[in-house]
Amino acid sequence: MEKIKSSEITPKSLFLSRREFITGLGAAVVSTAFLTACQGTGLSSLPSAAEPSDKPTSYKDVISYNNFYEFTVDKDGVAALAKDFKTSPWTVVVGGLVANPRTYAIEDLLARFPPEERIYRLRCVEAWSMVIPWLGFPLAKLLKEAEPTSEARYVRFETLYDPARMPGQADTSFDWPYVEGLRLDEAMNDLTLLASGLYGEHLLPPNGAPLRLVVPWKYGFKSIKSIVKIDLVATMPVSLWMAASPREYGFYANVNPDVPHPRWSQATERRIGEYTRRRTLPFNGYAEEVIHLYQGMDPRTLF
Ligand SMILES: Nc1nc2c(c(=O)[nH]1)N[C@H]1C(S)=C(S)[C@@H](COP(=O)(O)O)O[C@H]1N2
């Protein structure tokens, strides 16, 4: 695919640097509602001011250290195995409980929803993280075009299933295809992106070309890659990870340093390219934008 023309990109960085976030706290931008909500969800600690501000992870690391089990479980091996994966032609089917079901050729979909640049932190459940300048558009735009019916409560996403092209799908210990889901209000949140590029370039196969989800306040596994199907549904979808290990991977998967994964702590993370570990922030640093979605919910159900 050709390089994205910079004229096609709307520059709009919604990203708050670490320092701006802290200043925001000091300037009482964070309401008492936020603090009360933090207590309500069992989030004890506000972020520490000691951390340096976020700087994007090197392009090389972003495209060569990946989780994409359809190719291999070896993070350093995805790039080589996905190198020749063909992402054209590609169609994305939007359906389920909608008034306007539609099948998009990827080119038409991207022409219809031009990308914006958004620099987001990505926090993997394995306790490493990256900062990535994505090119994408809010999922809400696509969902509005589909017109969810009043029965639609969740969005279900599916990755391509094609074992001939995705060698990792020969591993029968997983229930392919990769499936993920969001509650409809999470899916409609302005932070939730469908990304088709990063660092000003079209996505490469290791990062989920031609279209992947990015949900920055949740653990990385929610950000499903190489999407072929988006369905509006009435009941909570069962994700591949919930099916594989329900005790370890829940539906919500909100980044929460206070709730350890059953096999390791989630309190800190290693930013790829750095040596000193950072403290992990509640909701990966996006609490202000999303905490209202979980008001009144039992924090134990939010892992
Ligand atoms: N289809 C699919 N999507 C996926 C995965 C996967 O194995 N298959 N891995 C997830 C995990 S665990 C993470 S951390 C992110 C990694 O995204 P990146 O490689 O672009 O950094 O992709 C997520 N999306």
Ligand SMILES: [Mo]
């Ligand atoms: Mo992950």
